[in-house]
Amino acid sequence: MSWFEKLLPSRIRTSAKKKGVPEGIWTKCPECNAVLYRPELERNAEVCPKCDHHFRMSARQRLAQFLDAEDQVEIAKDLEAVDRLKFRDTKKYKDRLSQAQKLTGEKEALVVMSGTLKSMPVVASAFVYNFVGGSMGAVVGEKFVRGVNTAIEQKASLVCFSASGGARMQEALTSLFQMAKTSAALKAYSQLGLPFISVLTDPTMGGVSASLAMLGDVIIAEPKSLIGFAGPRVIQQTVRETLPEGFQQSEFLLKHGAIDMIVDRREMRDKVASLIAKFTHN
């Protein structure tokens, strides 16, 4: 801001600001700068029709589009976090939670649905990235496990769309232990010969990456998603060298053998259905 603008009263200053794209109707693609019509973007599964950039997507919208439209039943939808530690940093954890609830309209950072995918029984979960960074606390762990248990009861396939910064710090060690809890449930599930397809979306990091997300029979990533254990900034500070081009992106992981494939979101439903159909042929 120049000295001249600083002198202006704030009321005038805001009106003098560069006009952005009006919220709600138009969205600018951060990749190709194309100005996109919101409803059209929505119809295109939040993928830029010009350059195929994958926008982050709401968990609910994702599951609604992924599963067959009928017979979707939400699992453990009313679970809410309990602030056992009365955690407080610069803000109270309780306030962060209610803020996140207001922002997202969700009770917690994971939505779990049982339903069908092209008539095959499926339990699908999706992380809500806007809810405290999609972090995994006790409720996320518990909801995920209840989803796994439902899948076991219904002999259903399991799909999870992860988008998370990792474990939820404000729940301290309890959140770390969710990594063990979800992984143990997946092992129990796997022993029944049922398939788990893990879909990594932008971003999948830390404790979520180092537990349930990396334990899929098949691991799929959306294009150009950030996926890894430690965040790039932490690594940069530790090793003090320049990180390689495309480090920790889906394409990097595919090249290093960490994932099976990269799938465009618009083809996700067909691709996952085709895999599950082969795994559940009996």
Place this chain on the structure above:
Amino acid sequence: MQQNFLDFEQPIAELEAKIEALRLLGNDSELNISEEINRLEQKSQELTRNIFSSLTPWQITQLARHPSRPHIVDYLQYIFTEFEELCGDRHFGDDKAIIGGVARLENQPVMVIGQEKGRKTREKIERNFGMSHPEGYRKALRLMQMAEKFKMPIFTFIDTAGAYPGIGAEERNQSEAIARNLYELSHLKTPIICTVVGEGGSGGALALGVGDRVLMLQYSIYSVISPEGCASILWKSADKAPEAAEALGVNAEKLIELDLVDEVIPEPLGGAHRNHKEVSASIKQSLVKHLNELQGKTTQQLLDLRYQRLMNFGVVD
């Protein structure tokens, strides 16, 4: 004479220095000052007891990282016999940040695996300060599966700041290495007893921390993120680490109150580093007790209880 006193131990350090000076004086002269030395030694003990009776989580964090704190190399010597180190993940390399191998505990063959930070500078570098790469966790898993095959109980010793955040670690899929351990350990058909002896740093600690019992030394810590890391993210300043340690509740006393660990093993007065043998004896006693309990169960009971234990973490109604 202890070389390393922490900030909050300064009054003890001063007193100990006085005692040492008197001792030297006693050697030089013919004066009988042993009474005075005794009096001061008692005072020092009292002072230590006093200071150590009300440590903050941040002070405990410093004790958990104390440069003279015993490591797995010490415990291998004092708790077990006939240790034979087994190396490598069979795919990429041998990660020296994790030591593993077969040994005997009171004559019974067992598998022992743990993180080693190293003590001297060269050792620290060789062991990467106890921060593992994926091959370390994969070596650990290989040895744990070997223990299952040969029906040996597993003892893990946790002491790490965390899994190493590096380029190679990511290329070789650090996330998967940790996840795979959590997944397999939850169903491994042999007793697993995990002891946090120093720093239990996040996922890197948890990768050796899934078992039938999780024990903690009195002045060890276990946390989802280091107090410094938490402070720099949530408070935007690493200086707030003491506050973060408090908020996270990283200390054993707090964690047992939250029902997240099974037992706190007491340390000698002034901390484990004051007496390696004594703390080893306490750990050994605890390990033998828990192993006996676990070996009284059938494999199915063992697995059911372990699974239930994991599912109970953060259960929400």
